[in-house]
Amino acid sequence: MIIPIVAYGDPVLRKKAKEIPQDYPNLKELIDNMWESMYGAYGVGLAAPQVGLPIRIFMIDTSPFSEDIELSEDEQKELAGLKKVFINPKILEETGDEWAFNEGCLSIPEVREDVFRKPEIKIEYFDEDFNKHTEEYKGLAARVIQHEYDHIEGILFTDKLSSLKKRLIKGKLSNISKGKIQIDYRMKFPELKKGR
Secondary structure, three states: OOOOEEOOOOHHHHOOOEOOOOOOOOHHHHHHHHHHHHHHOOOOEEEHHHHOOOEOEEEEEOHHHHHOOOOOHHHHHHHHOOEEEEEEEEEEEEEOOOEEEEEEEOOEEEEEEEEEEOOEEEEEEEOOOOOEEEEEEEHHHHHHHHHHHHHHOOOOHHHHOOHHHHHHHHHHHHHHHOOOOOOOOOEEOHHHHOOO
16 A cells, blocks of 8 residues: 655654564554555655654665666666665764765655765664664665665755755755645645645
8 A cells, every 4th residue: 555755844744763573563554555655756765753653664666776887887786776664774884985966855855955965874673574684885876775764863965065055945845745746646735734
């Protein structure tokens, strides 16, 4: 079942998400619905706050990036096979010199900006069967994970922009929160909930 993506301005996107227990109700169904919602919105990642749940779970499938001709063969292979669920993750390390990449977000459609992030991460998490893993990622894989991890920390990619960039996109962000945009996937807008 496709769950509408929560739009910019909803308070759930600003909450630090809570860890979930192994017996979290209907976890498998939630994961299936999140995959369906992510693919329905043409995303490469989706975090639970984006479907209205302040819990520490996100998923990524970077295979769309693997077709990018600008990547090395190794990077293409890594991204083609990277489809995972991260439950109760903790980024243990972020290393290297920050680099810019043009990011977007399903909760902030029609806004794309260069964001600086460290190129390598080490992360500890549980998979959907609650097996614990500690893994290292670099490049675009690390970036997608960092972007989704920010969501469960209550951080949006627009928070990482300069004050000038933030001022320039303020009108767009306001329109998104009011539902004044044309998109081809289901969204839930905070301003519309209040009856405006």
